[in-house]
Amino acid sequence: MELIEDLNQIKAPFKNAVITIGNFDGVHKGHQALLNQVIEKGTRIGGTCIAMTFEPHPLRALGLSSPPLITRRDQKIELIESSGIDVLLCLPFDKAFAQISAQEFIEDILVKKIGMKTIIIGPDYTFGKNRIGNIALLKSKEKEFGYETIVPDWIKDVETGTERISSTKIRNLVMDGHVDRAKHYLGRYYQIRGKVIKGRERGGSQLGCPTANIKLHDELCPKFGVYAVTVETIHGNFNGVANIGYSPTFGDGMFTIEVHILDFKEDIYDSRIRVNMVERLRDEIKFSNIEQLSNQIKKDIQKAKEILK
CATH class of the missing domain: 3.40.50.620 (HUPs)
Structure with missing residues (x-):
């Protein structure tokens, strides 16, 4: 082109x-x-x-x-x-x-x-x-x-069969966390892109779950929460779990997008990754301690594996 x-x-x-x-x-x-x-x-x-x-x-x-x-x-x-x-x-x-x-x-x-x-x-x-x-x-x-x-007719909304597919409809679905439904209108998963940067550095040491922290490149941010995702990296494509929001358990008020890439041990700091939002798993939750958070993350990973298999 x-x-x-x-x-x-x-x-x-x-x-x-x-x-x-x-x-x-x-x-x-x-x-x-x-x-x-x-x-x-x-x-x-x-x-x-x-x-x-x-x-x-x-x-x-x-x-x-x-x-x-x-x-x-x-x-x-x-x-x-x-x-x-x-x-x-x-x-x-x-x-x-x-x-x-x-x-x-x-x-x-x-x-x-x-x-x-x-x-x-x-x-x-x-x-x-x-x-x-x-x-x-x-x-x-x-x-x-x-x-x-x-002047072709509008392509119809897959849910109603009457309204036209529009960017506004897709935007609202993503902002409401319905990324699985947005896929029907996009013809692909909604994707966020960004550079991997230093984050809290607590994922691996405290939670046993290292994460890639993204500086968001895109403007449209999905609703805060935890998502099953696929991740495109310089080393190939992998499944993962992403948390978008303020991680209230840590209480530091820092907005982050943290992606735990399954079965992945490569160093990707300063590289760009693409995260395809497959399905929202849950809201962010404030846990009483790190152990409770760690246990929930294990459940999130298992649920994501079931969705992504």
């Missing part, structure tokens, strides 16, 4: 460009369906399959409140690349870009710069200064500029 981060990198329009545009936060099943339709259409017409997204999120660029991101830039790029898209335009969004009119966006950027022949977007897509551009405007310009607008 070719990654383009500045429109000036485009020296000539792409051949028969088929494009979809969006924030793609989460790159969930709804987004995946759009990307797949771009690839199917592009393949049929011998065209270039393109996705366009923006950094930072337009709301942030305009100084407005925005929710925590499900996928930060690096993971979003990886996921879009894995879909089979030919070109990803990951463009900087700022106040100047926000002033581009809807007409200019269609004519100067999509048609002349990119060479758009087909655009495939969701029914609620808006664009241009003051978000005046919409599906109706795109369709009204088709004959003038020689392109086609395709």
